[in-house]
Amino acid sequence: xxxxxxxxxxxxxxxxxxxxxxxxxxxxxxxxxxxxxxxxxxxxxxxxxxxxxxxxxxxxxxxxxxxxxxxxxxxxxxxxxxxxxxxxxxxxxxxxxxxxxxxxxxxxxxxxxxxxxxxxxxxxxxxxxxxxxxxxxxxxxxxxxxxxxxxxxxxxxxxxxxxxxxxxxxxxxxxxxxxxxxxxxxxxxxxxxxxxxxxxxxxxxxxxxxxxxxxxxxxxxxxxxxxxxxxxxx
Amino acid sequence: xxxxxxxxxxxxxxxxxxxxxxxxxxxxxxxxxxxxxxxxxxxxxxxxxxxxxxxxxxxxxxxxxxxxxxxxxxxxxxxxxxxxxxxxxxxxxxxxxxxxxxxxxxxxxxxxxxxxxxxxxxxxxxxxxxxxxxxxxxxxxxxxxxxxxxxxxxxxxxxxxxxxxxxxxxxxxxxxxxxxxxxxxxxxxxxxxxxxxxxxxxxxxxxxxxxxxxxxxxxxxxxxxxxxxxxxxx
Numbered sequence: 173x174x175x176x177x178x179x180x181x182x183x184x185x186x187x188x189x190x191x192x193x194x195x196x197x198x199x200x201x202x203x204x205x206x207x208x209x210x211x212x213x214x215x216x217x218x219x220x221x222x223x224x225x226x227x228x229x230x231x232x233x234x235x236x237x238x239x240x241x242x243x244x245x246x247x248x249x250x251x252x253x254x255x256x257x258x259x260x261x262x263x264x265x266x267x268x269x270x271x272x273x274x275x276x277x278x279x280x281x282x283x284x285x286x287x288x289x290x291x292x293x294x295x296x297x298x299x300x301x302x303x304x305x306x307x308x309x310x311x312x313x314x315x316x317x318x319x320x321x322x323x324x325x326x327x328x329x330x331x332x333x334x335x336x337x338x339x340x341x342x343x344x345x346x347x348x349x350x351x352x353x354x355x356x357x358x359x360x361x362x363x364x365x366x367x368x369x370x371x372x373x374x375x376x377x378x379x380x381x382x383x384x385x386x387x388x389x390x391x392x393x394x395x396x397x398x399x400x401x402x403x404x405x406x
Numbered sequence: 407x408x409x410x411x412x413x414x415x416x417x418x419x420x421x422x423x424x425x426x427x428x429x430x431x432x433x434x435x436x437x438x439x440x441x442x443x444x445x446x447x448x449x450x451x452x453x454x455x456x457x458x459x460x461x462x463x464x465x466x467x468x469x470x471x472x473x474x475x476x477x478x479x480x481x482x483x484x485x486x487x488x489x490x491x492x493x494x495x496x497x498x499x500x501x502x503x504x505x506x507x508x509x510x511x512x513x514x515x516x517x518x519x520x521x522x523x524x525x526x527x528x529x530x531x532x533x534x535x536x537x538x539x540x541x542x543x544x545x546x547x548x549x550x551x552x553x554x555x556x557x558x559x560x561x562x563x564x565x566x567x568x569x570x571x572x573x574x575x576x577x578x579x580x581x582x583x584x585x586x587x588x589x590x591x592x593x594x595x596x597x598x599x600x601x602x603x604x605x606x607x608x609x610x611x612x613x614x615x616x617x618x619x620x621x622x623x624x625x626x627x628x629x630x631x632x633x634x635x636x637x638x639x640x
Contacts, residue, residue, distance in 0.1 A: 175410065250638075274583065276581060320637060336557070356559070361602050365595065405639050
């Protein structure tokens with residue numbers, strides 16, 4: 173089935189207290205992208221964090237304040253190199269600087285991760301459903317580095333209306349062989365696909381994915397966190 | 407810009423020696439997906455490996471033969487748990503069982519990674535250009551696990567006609583702030599996006615990505631391998 177990914181242009185700069193669902197509904201309508209059943213809305217966490225006020229001032233020496241903030245947001249520091257820390261956040265995500273980010277943030281500020289991105293996704297989904305009459309799953313994304321591979325990719329840090337993982341165990345391949353270990357991180361693939369349409373520098377923080385037979389459900393992005401006991405690379 | 411991802415149906419089961427470019431060109435034409443300038447063709451490595459004969463027989467005890475084969479294909483074993491090894495391949499990729507895979511393989515066989523997936527991508531691109539008259543970049547994918555995050559995602563293991571990484575360093579964000587460390591693994595995002603359209607169990611091994619302003623160039627997927635000296639998680 174052909175998949176289309178539409179960037180959602182025209183969102184204003186988001187400020188604390190803004191009604192993100194209302195702004196997204198307006199932007200979708202203006203772009204002739206009124207949600208349809210089966211659509212998935214992908215939003216970068218930055219606009220969610222800004223609307224929720226998850227912004228910190230970097231007072232005094234900005235670099236030092238930024239490093240302090242990242243350390244505060246970390247519940248565990250896995251690696252440290254120069255000013256960079258690879259840390260586990262309270263949500264369980266392992267990422268650079270505990271997800272504290274200054275790109276696309278107002279001067280002198282940094283944007284934190286939403287306090288509970290799965291809950292943020294759920295609230296956004298409910299508010300959009302209320303406004304548009306269509307229940308569209310929501311994926312909130314961030315941009316993470318990876319072990320072993322250079323470059324960053326967008327991943328899901330909050331979801332609502334979807335399973336995080338498409339579990340193909342027990343189904344068979346084209347040879348009739350049972351797929352034993354295939355669990356696809358489908359919401360991470362949705363996040364990556366949406367990033368292609370949004371573009372990092374263009375400042376478009378939302379995309380609508382249409383035509384994907386995604387696994388509906390009530391999963392959480394924290395389902396993607398590999399439990400420490402199963403993780404060979406802590 | 408709206409991105410569309412078209413699965414390419416109708417490829418036959420691929421056998422060693424098959425002319426994959428000819429089969430893909432036919433399948434694209436039948437699906438009314440004749441390549442256009444700007445398109446990107448994504449192909450799972452499995453059909454490339456099969457066409458190149460990168461298939462091994464699992465003789466005797468299949469499980470034991472499979473484990474032996476995975477160990478042979480590894481140049482370094484990073485972790486071992488039960489029968490699973492996380493290994494570095496000769497290409498530099500770090501993945502489960504050194505990329506040796508039995509899903510969608512004929513009974514009693516396993517599929518290896520192509521010997522040089524970047525070269526395979528280049529050959530496929532040239533042959534397709536010769537047949538269709540359009541020079542379309544090619545991405546060859548595999549399905550990898552990740553440290554810290556559950557579930558598998560498709561990544562690029564061979565490319566031609568693209569840069570592996572979109573380097574945004576030196577450009578500015580919407581606030582006019584210089585993006586300092588943003589290198590996007592755009593070909594990995596392309597691989598993930600294509601997987602959404604193909605689906606693991608459906609057995610569709612190719613997709614055409616249309617509408618993406620991708621970074622043209624002569625990069626290699628091995629550019630994505632983080633040098634051991636820079637890698638904090640070996």
